[in-house]
Amino acid sequence: MFQKILIANRGEIALRVLRAAKELGIQTVVVHSTADADAMHVRLADESVCIGPPPSRDSYLNIHQIVAACEITGADAVHPGYGFLSENAKFADILAAHNITFIGPSGDHIRVMGDKIEAKRTAKRLGIPVVPGSDGAVSDEGEAKRIAAAIGYPVIIKASAGGGGRGMKVARSETDLVEALQTARSEAGAAFGDDAVYIEKYLEKPRHIEIQVFGDGAGKGIHLGERDCSLQRRHQKVWEEANSPALNEEQRTQIGGICSRAIADLGYSGAGTIEFLYENGEFYFIEMNTRLQVEHPVTEAITGIDLVHEQIRVASGGGLSVRQEDIRFHGHAIECRINAEDPKTFVPSPGTITHFHTPGGLGVRVDSGVYSGYRIPPYYDSLIGKLIVHGRNRVECMMRLRRALDEFVVDGINTTLPLFRELVGNPDIANGDYDIHWLEKHLAETQ
Ligand code: MV4
Numbered sequence: 001m002f003q004k005i006l007i008a009n010r011g012e013i014a015l016r017v018l019r020a021a022k023e024l025g026i027q028t029v030v031v032h033s034t035a036d037a038d039a040m041h042v043r044l045a046d047e048s049v050c051i052g053p054p055p056s057r058d059s060y061l062n063i064h065q066i067v068a069a070c071e072i073t074g075a076d077a078v079h080p081g082y083g084f085l086s087e088n089a090k091f092a093d094i095l096a097a098h099n100i101t102f103i104g105p106s107g108d109h110i111r112v113m114g115d116k117i118e119a120k121r122t123a124k125r126l127g128i129p130v131v132p133g134s135d136g137a138v139s140d141e142g143e144a145k146r147i148a149a150a151i152g153y154p155v156i157i158k159a160s161a162g163g164g165g166r167g168m169k170v171a172r173s174e175t176d177l178v179e180a181l182q183t184a185r186s187e188a189g190a191a192f193g194d195d196a197v198y199i200e201k202y203l204e205k206p207r208h209i210e211i212q213v214f215g216d217g218a219g220k221g222i223h224l225g226e227r228d229c230s231l232q233r234r235h236q237k238v239w240e241e242a243n244s245p246a247l248n249e250e251q252r253t254q255i256g257g258i259c260s261r262a263i264a265d266l267g268y269s270g271a272g273t274i275e276f277l278y279e280n281g282e283f284y285f286i287e288m289n290t291r292l293q294v295e296h297p298v299t300e301a302i303t304g305i306d307l308v309h310e311q312i313r314v315a316s317g318g319g320l321s322v323r324q325e326d327i328r329f330h331g332h333a334i335e336c337r338i339n340a341e342d343p344k345t346f347v348p349s350p351g352t353i354t355h356f357h358t359p360g361g362l363g364v365r366v367d368s369g370v371y372s373g374y375r376i377p378p379y380y381d382s383l384i385g386k387l388i389v390h391g392r393n394r395v396e397c398m399m400r401l402r403r404a405l406d407e408f409v410v411d412g413i414n415t416t417l418p419l420f421r422e423l424v425g426n427p428d429i430a431n432g433d434y435d436i437h438w439l440e441k442h443l444a445e446t447q
Contacts, residue, residue: 001316003026003027005021006066006069006079008066008085009080010033010380011039012383013294014369015041019308028047029046029047029070031048031049031050033055033379034050035053035380037050038374047073051069054377060084070095071098077100077102077103077316078095087113088110089107092106101315101316102315103311104270104291105215106217113272113287113288116158117198118160119287120198127262128258128274129283130284131203131286133147133201138181138199141178151199152201153171153172153174153202154170154172157169158199159187159188159197162188162191164287171202181197184197203277203279205437206277207244208278210275210276210293212225213259213273214270214310214314215267216320219267221260223263224307225252225302225327226256227241227242229295230434231439236337240298240335241397244278259274260324269315270311272291273288275289292307292308294383297386301390302330302332330392331393332391332393332394332396333388333390334389335388336420338368338415340414343416343417348382350376350377351412352376353370353373353376353410353413354412356410359403359404359407360407363389364387364388364389365387366386366387370384387405394432402421426442
């Protein structure tokens with residue numbers, strides 16, 4: 001097991017990882033920018049190192065500073081959290097070259113999944129169902145037209161270096177296609193320095209369902225069920241739940257089995273998420289994330305498995321603590337992302353939290369790095385906490401969520417809490433009847 005883990009992140013996820021390390025009896029080091037000197041994870045860590053000024057590129061993305069902080073403190077492993085350097089293959093490689101363990105997959109696995117064309121090719125080879133489309137990059141107009149005609153309009157053009165919704169264009173006709181191909185390629189070239197694009201059938205009203213997987217790096221793979229992340233705005237997830245209201249046990253076992261076998265065949269190590277669009281009873285792979293995700297607590301709630309403990313165990317060579325046949329899915333869990341934003345306009349609302357009171361009681365978890373009197377710096381993303389509620393079934397979970405939202409007090413700044421108080425009473429949400437466009441449509445209608 002590791003002696004000392006350095007946490008290369010901030011906010012609620014830094015605290016989340018710190019807690020797991022402490023529980024395992026591992027010393028903790030945090031790195032932070034000058035803007036985060038007052039953060040909770042800095043106070044709770046055994047050691048902290050200031051690595052630079054507020055802008056992320058000069059601190060949380062500064063690989064050399066982070067490696068230096070490992071050398072100075074004698075950390076033997078780094079947990080990257082999510083965002084920042086968590087999916088940076090070069091970072092994983094550099095740490096390996098310094099004999100520091102990156103708590104995550106190999107640089108090569110990160111690299112493959114970071115290239116969306118390569119990721120899709122790999123998924124297909126491993127028997128994962130993919131969206132019909134081009135076999136690889138498409139640059140030629142005639143080839144694009146032939147593929148689109150074969151799969152049928154509408155189609156979507158995606159940047160291979162994109163992901164997470166960046167660099168996509170929908171084409172509903174051949175006329176659209178010619179323009180979309182040109183714009184997509186030049187935008188991808190400008191944004192990512194790689195103008196490779198590919199074509200897929202455009203799915204009109206899918207749900208976003210992702211499968212949590214784990215590999216032990218030695219040929220074992222497991223899945224921990226799915227999360228439904230369809231409720232999103234501008235590619236930012238807002239509400240996530242497990243299980244998906246759209247799936248039954250048989251579908252879960254089937255897609256989960258496909259994913260765990262793929263992870264085993266890949267020789268993948270650590271936590272991963274295989275993302276699908278789900279429409280008319282079919283799954284279509286879109287991307288794989290090679291990190292822990294923001295919404296991992298809903299999976300923890302229904303499985304009782306600590307995903308960060310598992311990440312640390314696997315990375316240290318201790319293997320997974322659970323076998324597939326030991327994993328059960330209990331009840332239902334929902335996570336609400338509480339952002340420091342205006343609940344109508346979503347304009348960020350940094351500033352001082354004058355009063356912070358979190359809900360509690362059975363089945364209620366709050367992951368947050370903020371406290372009463374804390375000043376939210378304006379430099380980073382606006383997530384200030386996550387409310388995760390668990391119940392024996394979805395109805396109980398929703399009742400408990402309504403109660404927990406009523407207890408939550410955040411004064412001094414705007415937050416998205418009022419949005420959740422409204423959503424929890426919405427009939428479509430109560431029925432689990434929503435797709436990836438539902439929230440944006442709802443917000444447009446209720447403006
Ligand atoms: C799609 C799609 C429809 N058809 N691909 C957006 C994020 C990126 N991960 C993939 N995305 C999409 N790919 C096909 N073939 C619709 C989206 C999409 C979306 C997907 C998941 C969650 C929210 C979304 C919002 C808009 C579009």
